[in-house]
Amino acid sequence: MNQNEKKMKVAEEALQYIESGCILGVGSGTTVNCFIEQLSKIKSKIDAVVSASESSSKLLMSKNIRVISLKEAGRIPIYIDGADESNSLKQLIKGGGGALTREKILAQSSDRFVCMIDDSKFVSKLGNFPLPIEVIDVASSILALELIKLGGRPVLRESFITDNGNIILDVHNLNITEPIKLEKSINNLPGVVTNGLFAIRPADDLLISSDKGIEKI
Numbered sequence: 001m002n003q004n005e006k007k008m009k010v011a012e013e014a015l016q017y018i019e020s021g022c023i024l025g026v027g028s029g030t031t032v033n034c035f036i037e038q039l040s041k042i043k044s045k046i047d048a049v050v051s052a053s054e055s056s057s058k059l060l061m062s063k064n065i066r067v068i069s070l071k072e073a074g075r076i077p078i079y080i081d082g083a084d085e086s087n088s089l090k091q092l093i094k095g096g097g098g099a100l101t102r103e104k105i106l107a108q109s110s111d112r113f114v115c116m117i118d119d120s121k122f123v124s125k126l127g128n129f130p131l132p133i134e135v136i137d138v139a140s141s142i143l144a145l146e147l148i149k150l151g152g153r154p155v156l157r158e159s160f161i162t163d164n165g166n167i168i169l170d171v172h173n174l175n176i177t178e179p180i181k182l183e184k185s186i187n188n189l190p191g192v193v194t195n196g197l198f199a200i201r202p203a204d205d206l207l208i209s210s211d212k213g214i215e216k217i
């Protein structure tokens with residue numbers, strides 16, 4: 001199976017978490033796009049969706065799926081999203097698509113966070129994928145220096161503005177031995193909106209798609 005086929009399979013599998021009449025949280029990215037395709041087949045089963053990005057909202061609305069705000073929804077029973085990397089503790093790196101801040105808000109607001117990946121993203125140690133950090137523009141150069149002090153190599157994501165109007169620094173070469181500690185210390189730097197480590201609030205269920213099928217952790 002190629003990566004797209006694996007994404008479609010894992011997206012199909014995630015449908016089993018949906019309960020009748022529920023409000024669902026949905027993340028962003030190509031795996032989530034596959035999930036939205038699947039979701040459109042059973043859309044009458046759900047009440048509404050809270051979406052983590054403008055692009056997911058657009059796709060959902062094109063399928064005539066009702067999109068509501070987090071303010072309307074309150075807490076979210078189930079949140080379904082992809083990731084760029086996961087370790088065996090279901091701690092993640094996210095933000096390859098740049099929607100990390102709203103994704104982290106939705107993950108934090110959810111009772112159950114189901115993450116869909118393919119086997120190429122399941123790693124023993126996080127950090128091969130550069131860590132995305134959403135940053136307020138005026139702080140970018142001072143933050144870059146702080147991130148270098150942490151051992152990283154920050155690279156500005158070119159021609160990219162987040163849905164919140166900010167920029168992204170992708171930080172290469174970080175030695176992520178303690179994901180929770182690093183998540184907290186990066187978030188404490190003034191000018192950081194969010195970083196893409198999802199370790200304080202990891203996934204509850206991880207679905208890994210491979211040639212052998214879907215493994216659930």
Ligand code: 5RP
Binds near residue numbers: 084099100
């Ligand atoms: C977007 C994300 C995505 O979940 C992550 O980048 C994975 O994307 P894809 O499903 O396209 O591989 O965090 O901000």
